[in-house]
Amino acid sequence: MQTELGCALPPASRHAITFHLPQWSSLVPFIEKDQVGALNSGYPHMLWHDDVKDVINTREGQTAFIFTSSVSAAECKEYGTAADRGKENMLSPEDISIRVFDVKGEIRLYVVIFPESKLPILHPFWQVSGRGISSRLAEECLKNIETLREITEGSTSPIPTVKESEAHSKIRDRIAKLLERAPIGAPRRVKVAPEDVYLFPSGTAAIYSVHRHLLEARCSNPALFGFAFHNTLQIFDFFQPGYKLFGRGTDDELVDLEEFLEAQKEEGENGQAIWAEFPSNPLLTAPQLNRLRELADKYGSLLIVDDTIGGFCNVDLLSDGADMIITSLTRAFSGHADVMGASVVLNPASHRYSELKDIFNRHFVNDYYTLDAIAMEKNSRDYLARSAILNANSLALVKFLDTKAKDPNSTVRQVDYPTTSSSVVNYTAYMRPGASDFKPGYGYVFTVEFESIEATQAFYDNLDTHKGPHIGAHLTIALPYVRFWYSGQLEWVEKFGMRETQVRISPGLEDTGELVEVFKAAVMAADEIEMPK
Known part of the structure; x- marks a missing residue:
């Protein structure tokens, strides 16, 4: 093994998203965050890419997060100024501002600027929401930095948007076909269409976005059945701490889950959603989806399943299964550790399909950068x-x-x-x-x-x-x-x-x-x- 500490998997492209920790002793400094700056490569939510740093490049004492969505920028400010975490863990409204810039007249950037000393308070939002700009977008901004201009309040300039490219269309079509390939039982009467596939910049961005949309639609506590990937737990911890975790995902906990849903019902609330991984990360247990489906139907909850580890190719979770499937395309679908992405698929056979379609029609904005989509499409062939x-x-x-x-x-x-x-x-x-x-x-x-x-x-x-x-x-x-x-x-x-x-x-x-x-x-x-x- 020739890869050095902190470097990416070969061929270690400019946009690699991995880093190597060769020895047990390598773990401690990174766990304690003493040597994060020594990484030559890194997972984008843990470490800013050099191009992202260069685009930020704020004056001394200030730093910033950059988003391509005004909603994400506003949510970042809302997170940073939220009083419910206590004064020591919040920024004053005067500490944080949002400025808007265009690059090439084609890329709209929403820049959240705040004191560098407050970075530990706001960094969890960047890490957990997954909404920050990608390294490819940052690289494109740097190449065209001379075209950067600020958009002032009241400007009538049209808002640039990420247009649906050929790569976006191919990815959505590929996923739809994979989901309908070799179904369990007879071919489904109602099949997934490319229009039922929504693309996101990362897996955490997909989970965060769906969670936020559902909180707005029905503000009740979700249930997470079985342990889940670290960032998924953080999303619920940060943005709905009243969620209920059934961390082992066993048959005994199905009883506990029903009691939780029954208690919500007695309080006049329909369950928001039951979330599960299939199988779970890192212990690879698989829940009884049919039983989760029964409980979701009984208590008016959605069933949302993350199939990242099982994968489109191996498991069919649409037949008598999930209302919605979330997949981190960053993993095996890409397979080359050099691009981020995720998909959310609505099950057209779900009796909640129309409701979910309406939520996505109202909230979804394509901010999956085209050059990332091109890389993902190529990798996934x-x-x-x-x-x-x-x-x-x-x-x-x-x-x-x-x-x-x-x-x-x-x-x-x-x-x-x-x-x-x-x-x-x-x-x-x-x-x-x-x-x-x-x-x-x-x-x-x-x-x-x-x-x-x-x-x-x-x-x-x-x-x-x-x-x-x-x-x-x-x-x-x-x-x-x-x-x-x-x-x-x-x-x-x-x-x-x-x-x-x-x-x-x-x-x-x-x-x-x-x-x-x-x-x-x-x-x-x-x-x-x-x-x-």
């Missing part, structure tokens, strides 16, 4: 072919590690993957039938757990793969997920089966046999630490 390899490599590694978990002389404690979970029946119930062009599998993420922190560290340090917070790339990536995201909340997350002795793995497109050998060597190092010869 071989989605099925890549997914077949990702599925096969994941299953092969899981089989190897599962044999170690069953060996009393190994430090491998267990492997979390749909095939090793008691919830596998819930997953297989929604697997697409095999077809000539693709055989469905169990996804491209699994988690391996060790008996001790020492064994976990030895495995990580000796695992000759890339390491960092990303999944679905062309190369294998490992991350001590709990250690990285929840180092200050270990006792809390352990209630949901998550421990710092777990390492999340996202296999890439490498040769299967070579990958297994790489993992054998790392497990051997862990075993030797725990039980020296």
